[in-house]
Amino acid sequence: MTLKMIAPLVMLLAAPAAAQTFDLEALIAAAKAEPPITIYDSTGKIVDMAEAFTAKYGVQATGEKVSANSQLEMLIRESQAGNVQGDVALLTDTPAAMAQLLPTNILESWVPGDIEADIPEGYRNPLAISTNANVWVYNTEKYSECPVTNIWQLTEPAWKGKIALIDPLTKGTYTDWFNQMATHGGDKIAAAHQAQYGKPLETDQASPAAAWLAALAANGPLMADGDDRISEAVGAAGQADPFMGLVSSAKFRDNADKGYKLGLCSGLDPWVGWTYTKLGLIAKGTDSPNAARLFIHYVLTEEGIMPQMVDGKIPTNSTIALPADEPSGLSAHLGALFNYDAATGLDDWETRQDWQDFWQLNHKR
Structure with missing residues (x-):
């Protein structure tokens, strides 16, 4: 196929989705005529994925x-x-993308027509390629099962100074989680309080989520700048009194790599953890729009996303299951995760500073 023959394909593939029938072979042919692309991602796995x-x-x-x-x-x-250098961005800051990059036409969202029906509607605009989970963990060498069955127990004296999590002042996904709980999770947090204490939640805080977060912060959790320190505080072998913690499901690989004893707190009421989304977006000024779209298509397939699935990243393509040997065992508990809802992503962006201030005000060391 000559470049002159390919040129009309490029125009066709750049047309609105409603005006065309998706043709993967045409997309591949058009992509081959374009300059090389660069993909940005926050994981080193992207090097192997691109290769x-x-x-x-x-x-x-x-x-x-x-x-x-x-x-x-x-x-x-x-x-x-x-001067576009990054043609594709796999970006875990959904609110920032919605507030700063999409409305200013720096990036655009595109969903392949042959996969669209397999992606839940809430993950299509903007397109999320995966959800990443942060989960509550405990030390399996110390405890035969998770020592906590309800998130309100984490606010009690028994766990004062013995919870480890990433400092919400350093990572926007944490304040996004706060706002998502306040917006979408209040009923379940209040019900968990009722289940734990046998009485309704009474609080002066603005929401059940704010009440729980204030109590958690006041219980003196250890603040860390990354998951490695939390994984060690919870999972390192030989501890007499290990922490409980909140870490990325990817850290379960430390069990094999470092001999840690991390266990997933399955059965925790109301959630074993929470998710945030990784978007797959294309630079508006790229010289290789079809190659960029082909890569987006690729990471929505099992073959393309597998290197990240082995770390517990959950594909948004509903036809793809997590590998059976994924070390966290999260696949059996996907229904017990508090899932991110991008419908209120802009509100998450606008309230980040408010939630940081809230955490600082209530955190006791």
């Missing part, structure tokens, strides 16, 4: 590990300079 994509399709791609915060800065700067 596998290149080997599969003959479309040159390079993966670069870039933190979510750095992605935001780089993408804005590149767009303003008219």
